[in-house]
Amino acid sequence: MAFLVAGTLRVATQMADTQDSLGRKGRYNVQGPRAALMLSSPGVAAVAVTALKDVFQALGFESFERREVPVQGFLEELAWFRERLDAHGHLVGCALVALVAPRGQLWQPQQLVRELSSCGVLQGCPKVFLLLPSGPGATLEPEAFLDGLRELCSHCPHWSLVQLLTEPAPGPSTQYDLSKTRAALLLAVIQGRPGAQHDVEALGDLCRALGFETTVKTDPTAQAFQEEIAQFREQLDTCRGPVSCALVALMAHGGPRGQLLGADGQEVQPEALMQELSCCPVLRGHPKIFLLQACRGGNRDAGVRPIALPWYRRWLRTPPSVPSHADVLQIYAEAQDSSGRGPASGSSHQADILTVYAAAEGYVAYRDEKGSDFIQTLVEVLRANPGRDLLEVLTEVNRRVCEQDVLGPDCDEPRKACLEICSSLRRRLCLQA
Structure with a gap:
């Protein structure tokens, strides 16, 4: 079984490393508030919710919102989440959104990704989407994937998120x-x-x-x-x-x-x-x-400028613009087929x-x-x-x-x-x- 990691990250998503700092080259600064949201269609097992909560805590999210709605309502809920973050007015270290829905219904989430990418307080910050299949036909139930991720977060807290998802465990067999x-x-x-x-x-x-x-x-x-x-x-x-x-x-x-x-x-x-x-x-x-x-x-993308805090403006120049679709990581718990329409049989x-x-x-x-x-x-x-x-x-x-x-x-x-x-x-x- 293979899962797919796709996205446009510009530096390492070191979410598990709570000691990370702004001056550390090649890392996102994720010391600010971390926003988490779980959107699940009705009928998702309680054990999957518990496993996801454990992963959020292992990655440094002290709390998260959970909304249970049909897949058709995910976009509206994500718009509410974005508006709430923007209304808060403070920079967010990172955002993690978990989408749990029946197999085959979340293979093209670009509209959801764009909705969160337009969030002003998240400009220049990592936005992570976990896409988890559930129900009949899923080759991997959400809790199995999440349990493995939580265990790696606990054992290897200083690994970047991409490294956690790529390497099964420390050891000599982790390199091709x-x-x-x-x-x-x-x-x-x-x-x-x-x-x-x-x-x-x-x-x-x-x-x-x-x-x-x-x-x-x-x-x-x-x-x-x-x-x-x-x-x-x-x-x-x-x-x-x-x-x-x-x-x-x-x-x-x-x-x-x-x-x-x-x-x-x-x-x-x-x-x-x-x-x-x-x-x-x-x-x-x-x-x-x-x-x-x-x-x-x-x-053609004109780019956007990340929001800068007042102290940041005093000491540094205005932050440079970044592509409006940058800093996104999508994690599919099942690999897609070559057409992108759904998981492959082989x-x-x-x-x-x-x-x-x-x-x-x-x-x-x-x-x-x-x-x-x-x-x-x-x-x-x-x-x-x-x-x-x-x-x-x-x-x-x-x-x-x-x-x-x-x-x-x-x-x-x-x-x-x-x-x-x-x-x-x-x-x-x-x-x-």
Whole structure:
């Protein structure tokens, strides 16, 4: 059974560490009040409520609100929660919302996420969503997942939240073994995308430096995208020795609904390409990394400025603006299938996958003559510290991308960008020992 961690965090969510401080680089300041809300549909077992309360307490939430309403009423309840926080007027350290509902009803909670992201006192603060299935058909009842999380919080109070969710327990088996063959496939549309060639060169050089047997194909058509992925999988299946990791980078223009556009202008669904490799038998139990440098829609984000306390304004400059959809972590207790419509029947195919999008859903991914913000920053950060856990690296990359102000070709006002990172990894992933 695999669960999925997705989001746009810019620094580590160190919620379990009550000794964290504002001056500690790379960590959210969560010493302020912590707001928690549980929304559950009718009929959720009392034992699940008790388990969730224990998790909240282990993470430093002294109290929480619980509302029992049908799933259709979740948005209204979340709006009430947001209004109450804004009316309070004080900065909140972090917010945690647990959504417990029948299996299959919470796989696209973007509207709920946007509602909480618009909360003024939560700008720049982590917003965590726990999405827990319940009732018939759920592969994991909420209390089982929550009991495991509570136990880890108790034993490892100084771990970041993402680390708690990735590593089963301290020990030598918590890191993927990458000592065998590593393979990388880079598919990039160059024509009509100024700067894309620099991304291909930088990422290709990095992959080779990290020991990946690297294949690069430029200007593939939509059909060629599918054929190259199928051929890459076939090569892995027939590899003489064991394969320990695969990396695929897909770089192209994006359609209005997140499609990739081949060099011929035809569409291909990135989820179908990723699913092809996820089912590769030789990669079962091994990490599969997908990097997508493409637009996922046409929205442009002007960003928002976090609220600053008076003492903060006196000592520091006005806080910089951040993307309006940043600082969100979504935790699904069941992994999604590749379409995002619900949990997959073969959950083993959904584990050990790391997908990184250059933009949040519905938004533009930026690139100029020097390359894209995502790929160039990723290469820079990984070259500086290739032995660091990849999720930590990507969080740092996202922080840097979020701090940049960008100007698109059809816009004179500064805009913001934000990565979206989706992970069902079960261990630490370090690309260099």
